[in-house]
Amino acid sequence: MTYNPPIPQILLAMQTADRFAATQSGDLSPEDVQAILSEAGRFASERIAPLNPVGDRTPSTLDESGKVTTPPGWRETYQAWCEAGWNSLTGPTEYCGQGLPISLAVACTEFWNSSAMAFALCPLLTAGAIEAIYEHASQELKDRYLPKLVSGEWTGTMNLTEPQAGSDLSNLRCKAKRTGDGSYRITGNKIFITYGDHDCSPNIVHLVLARLEDAPAGTRGISLFLVPKILPDGSHNDLRCLSLEHKLGIRGSPTCAMAYGDNGGARGWLIGEENRGLNCMFTMMNNARLLVGTQGVALAERATQAAFAYARERVQGSAPGRDGTTSPIIHHPDVRRMLLEMRTRTAAARMLCMATASALDSSVNAQTEKERHRAYARASILTPLAKAYSTDIAVEVTSTAIQVHGGMGYVEETGVAQYYRDARILPIYEGTNGIQAIDLVTRKLLLGGGETLSQILESCRRTLSAFESCLPAMQAVADTEDLAKMLCDAPGGSLSLAVAVPFQRALANVVAGAHLAEAAALARGGALETEAAVNARFFIAVELVSAVAAAKASLSGADATGSDGLE
Amino acid sequence: MTYNPPIPQILLAMQTADRFAATQSGDLSPEDVQAILSEAGRFASERIAPLNPVGDRTPSTLDESGKVTTPPGWRETYQAWCEAGWNSLTGPTEYCGQGLPISLAVACTEFWNSSAMAFALCPLLTAGAIEAIYEHASQELKDRYLPKLVSGEWTGTMNLTEPQAGSDLSNLRCKAKRTGDGSYRITGNKIFITYGDHDCSPNIVHLVLARLEDAPAGTRGISLFLVPKILPDGSHNDLRCLSLEHKLGIRGSPTCAMAYGDNGGARGWLIGEENRGLNCMFTMMNNARLLVGTQGVALAERATQAAFAYARERVQGSAPGRDGTTSPIIHHPDVRRMLLEMRTRTAAARMLCMATASALDSSVNAQTEKERHRAYARASILTPLAKAYSTDIAVEVTSTAIQVHGGMGYVEETGVAQYYRDARILPIYEGTNGIQAIDLVTRKLLLGGGETLSQILESCRRTLSAFESCLPAMQAVADTEDLAKMLCDAPGGSLSLAVAVPFQRALANVVAGAHLAEAAALARGGALETEAAVNARFFIAVELVSAVAAAKASLSGADATGSDGLE
Incomplete structure (x- = not known):
């Protein structure tokens, strides 16, 4: 099934969000925006979309030496995508990012994820790492890591979850020890680490939550560390991927159980202040929640397109008012109800994500301090709505897409079953x-x-x-x-x-x-x-x-x- | 995860259905019912439930000779299940069936399907075939096929769907030709044939919808034929399994594309009258719809049990009123809302299925003709409610079960992801x-x-x-x-x-x-x-x-x- 980037619908959502909030989300001309969206849509539908079934049928693998290999074609496509500049879209300009508005990032994120969500997850995490480092890390760490993270040459991860600590981070056990040279030694295990290891980039920058020995109990004793896979001297850090999860969906993306410090401790550097790690993490999580909501829009859009295409083509029964001749099922009232429900829920979710993005852009670009504050508060309320609504409807809309396809929807070759499986993670990750x-x-x-x-x-x-x-x-x-x-x-x-x-x-x-x-x-x-x-x-x-x-x-x-x- | 047959809940549903309809669904004593349910529940949880993950991970296969092999352990368990008499529960007494009420069959059907739906599908189709043959076939066909179908030594299938004819059967192309000796030659292809071939029984009795050459167009030109895999003389009929579907769920059950008449025509015998095949099919479909609704109850029950068990055991965060100590998540109000929604939807679906079964039993057992008629009309309205509601909530409840499990629910090893995948066929098959x-x-x-x-x-x-x-x-x-x-x-x-x-x-x-x-x-x-x-x-x-x-x-x-x- 071809993917058609819904550019008019996205432009309308952007325009609505700006009008609704009575602000302007950026200083790009409409022509610039249109041009960027066209290019991004083309890359997504032509280059990324073909990877989607491949990743589902040939998941990432872990070999005996501990090396993770992504599905065929992923590495080359990721590198071409970075070379075309897509990873640096919103990155800070002082690190060669293009500094474009978040609204535009949300639009492009929809394209990448409609095309292949398991593939697009990797840069989504890199974006979070860039944000946390840019906001909270020392100048030295920024200078060392941001240029290559912004270009996409290196990728980032978030290491929060441990077996006993999922939604509740107060219970984290991963340990950090001061070394005296300004670095730390990290030991412990993490699970559910998306793209924790892979072969698309030569280095991976792990952001790891851990607890200093003398830290207070609970969430006030958690610090955030930057732990690179490859150390500045070129040697391999003391960390490895233990195993990959066998998941319901997003099978192309490697979900890793990670071990830190098997041989004395992985070297890490503090981000922000000691024991204030959750603050730094929340910076990146808010933005990540918006992007996960956008993944929901993306899957709902893709499933809706598939259902419309099938309903136009599949002929069964005679619809009312068609004089007993057989009809494509798009003429049947109950199928129309399903299609309309799918299309409006998708449009509604897109509006919420774009409204959040526009408010975030305004919180930076608005003229007065007061306006910026108001926009930020607005974004704070909209973020959980965008994340939860968009991901809930992604599950519902992909389910209805299967229903529109009937028995053909239950057969994996049709493709909609994959959207349904992929979607189910969305209401769970980045905060249920x-x-x-x-x-x-x-x-x-x-x-x-x-x-x-x-x-x-x-x-x-x-x-x-x-x-x-x-x-x-x-x-x-x-x-x-x-x-x-x-x-x-x-x-x-x-x-x-x-x-x-x-x-x-x-x-x-x-x-x-x-x-x-x-x-x-x-x-x-x-x-x-x-x-x-x-x-x-x-x-x-x-x-x-x-x-x-x-x-x-x-x-x-x-x-x-x-x-x-x-x- | 252990499966606990919910016997008290089922007995309450039976009692409620009888009381509500002011009828008595059968003449078994409560002690008899309790004894049968206990035995069935034990067989289901001890013998069938272990097959469920096996079938999911090791689906049925088709080898080059055209032979279908079911997952490890299925054949032996199926035979033991038949030997214990479970297949003949509701079969007609003149063919060695036990003639027990449909209410009891529904109760037991829930157990089999909670344990392993892909396994339990096979006898569900046999029950439909028995019913159609018993109601509409000649005495000769009944005597030849019913004893072994009732005992379960042979199994049955329904062959309706063709690639161009799913919900709309008027469009069927499969052909039948009179031979002059009272039999017919059937040619054509069918798809989505559940247990169309397998190794659990030496013979398979296919009920096939086809069109005679001189039949009128549309649904009034469709006839129903009995087409056995092995002919009465012991030779193999002219039919074969072409391929197996690669499905989202119920992977253990072989879903076959079937070819009839590659070599001149498969021999078949008419059931009912020529061109009245849909009538015969609808006889079996009504009952099958109730049993598919029951499959929905079964998966919802299983998923609910898994979610309760996990919520009791998983400790995260501090629930309100717990003084800041960590709590099992069953103490968190939003988790309780999810669990209650799951449990009540499951109970509601069970009530609808049992009410339908009770009405069907009354339509046979009630004292006066008028009461029997009223009960049948009541069952007719309740059947679509039982089928649609129970299967819709099966999708929803299994989805919520994943949500309660968080990230662990998205990992296949936990098991709830399988319930979610299995459930998605239910709102589609047996009439969307x-x-x-x-x-x-x-x-x-x-x-x-x-x-x-x-x-x-x-x-x-x-x-x-x-x-x-x-x-x-x-x-x-x-x-x-x-x-x-x-x-x-x-x-x-x-x-x-x-x-x-x-x-x-x-x-x-x-x-x-x-x-x-x-x-x-x-x-x-x-x-x-x-x-x-x-x-x-x-x-x-x-x-x-x-x-x-x-x-x-x-x-x-x-x-x-x-x-x-x-x-």
Whole structure:
């Protein structure tokens, strides 16, 4: 199945996000943006997309010498991709990055991940490492590592998880010891390390969370270290890949169990201050959450394209009003309902990711300090919505794509089954969607004394009330405000935590619905205008209203989750 | 992960179904039922469950001679299972079947499929073949084939699908030719034939849909033939397995592309009348739909057990009210919400399947002709609900099971990823869930001039109104009645077809909600009583209310599915 980069839809999402936030996310001309997207889309569909089934059928392997080999074609394509400058798109300009806005990175990230998510994961992690190093590392470390990370010659990883410490990092056991020469010795095991070893680059820069011997217990005793695979003197550091996971999806990407310090300790250098490692990690995680949300958009888009193509071609039965002649299944009302659900959920997720990106860009580019602060607070609320909504719907939309294909969807050769398997990691990694919801209701809603949320809901209400026939939607906004108020009054209580996920989905629907309404007003010209109007109409009437009703119902049944009958 | 047969929950579902329908589904004593379930549960958990990962990792193979080999251990276990008498449970007594009620078959079917769905598929198809032959074949065919099909010595298949004819059978091309000796010659290809060839039994009885040369076009020109792999004279019939599908799940079960008549035509015998093959097929499909629904219950139950076990054991973070000490994740409110959703959806699906089974049993056993008719009409409405709801929630519940496991759920070794992959076929085969919904809104709702549906809704209303604090539920029943009325007024229109699936889900929730309320009233004693009360409370307040709200919203946005913007 060919992949068609949805450039008009992405441009509309960018334009909507900027208009909605009343800011400008960057100083590129529309022509520049269009040109970059065209080139990126071409590279993605022509060069990366063919790798996707290859990686699924020929996963990365680990040989006896401890060397990881990526699937056929991956190394060459990765290098060509870096040479074309795609890795350095948003990198800092002082390290030869192009310093382009995050909105543009999000657009391109969608292309790479629609084409082959297991392949595109590697630079996604490098981007996180660049950010953490740039924000928190010493000048010396920056100068030594950033140029090659920005160009993509070297890649980066995040080493958080240990067998006993997944969502809860307070429990980390990996150890760090001062050596006296400014470096540290790291020992311990990490699991689920994406691209922990591979053959696409000669060096890998591991960012590793570990605990100093004299560190306080819990999350306040965790430090972040830069631990390169190859040391500055060219020797191999004391670290290795122990094994690769056998996963449901993203099989092309090597998910490594890593051992540090089998022979006395891997050499590492501190990033930021001792015991403040989580702060540095969160810098990179926020951005990574947005990019994982974008992976959700990417898979949903790809699956939607596959379902539309199949529904146009597959002839079964006679649709109503077709006089008994057989029809392509796209004429059958229930198939149309599925396709519309897929398309609008994908568009909604893209709006949320682009809104977050635009707010992040504004938090850097806006003219006044106050505007920058407001934009950052806005991005903070939008990030869990973008991550959780986009990844939840990726699972749903890829599942519906299988349903549209019928039996053919269950056969691996068709390709949609891979999207379904790949998608299932998204609600889990970079903070499970339950963790996103806890972050939302216990921290983000309270930002600025609740002011940021009020502003977001207020602008949603304004936009939705300008949209045709949106009475149930206005009621849904009011219900969402009531729910938010209730949650803000008891942020950490069992009841609010039990409804956090359905509330997160409801709020995401309200924000996305408002963006789709705005997009329908902005879209001009032929197919895109019709599509935007239909999307907004269906999404607001069906999706938004249902999601808010589900959150309300969830609250009224939340007491049952507290019962003893569960244990 | 050990499988624990949920015998108390199944007994409660049986009791509820009988009470709800005011009938008695069979004349077995409670002690007999308990004894049979205990034995079946033991065989399932001890003998069948160990096969499940084996089949997934070592799928059936086809060798160059055209022979299919099932995974290690399957043949021996299948034979032991037949010898223990499990295949003949519901078979007709005149062919050495035990003639036990369908309710009991549904209970046992849950056990077999919770243990290893790919394994349990084979007898599920044999049961369909037995039914079609028993109802429609000549005495000679019955006497020749039923004894060995009932004992399980031989197995059966259904051959419907061809590449160009999936949901729409009017388009079938497989041909049949009269020979003059009362038999026919069959030629053509079939795809997606479950257990089309295998090594568990010496003979396989294929039921094949084909078209006589002089048959009218469309579905009125299709006949059903019995085509054995081995002919009565001991020679091999002219049929073979061409290839096996490479599937997302149920990998242990061989899904065959079959060729009939490479050498002049496979010998077959007519079942029922010429050109009336679809009637015979529908006999077996209705029952098969209930059993596929039961497969959904089975996978949901297995995944729920795995999630509870993991949540009790995995320690992460500190739950509210636990004074900052770390907790098993079952103490976290959002995890509890997921677990409760999984458990109640599974219980609801079981109620629907058992209600259908009980109605089918009553349609045979009830005292008066009128009662039998009413029970049959009731089963007709309940069948699409049981099939569609149970299989949809199987996909959702197995997905949530992965979420509860976090990263460990994405690793194949944990086992829940297999349930997720296996479950995805269920909303597709035996009539997609969209087809179930079309059947529901264009035919089933209209049964008896709408009288059957009215009676069902009336008894739901009665039961729910007796349940504590069910005001929103009563509103939901009223909304469902309004929706049903609207659908009955325009049964084949685009609008009603576009909301058929959400309506089907809403109606399933209302019926299941009423059964769970009844079960809460019936359950006596300790853990089961608490569980039934919590299930009913949560399901009615959250699930039922949300599903009906979604169906209503779906109606208000249904016009968008008709727009040109989709093509």
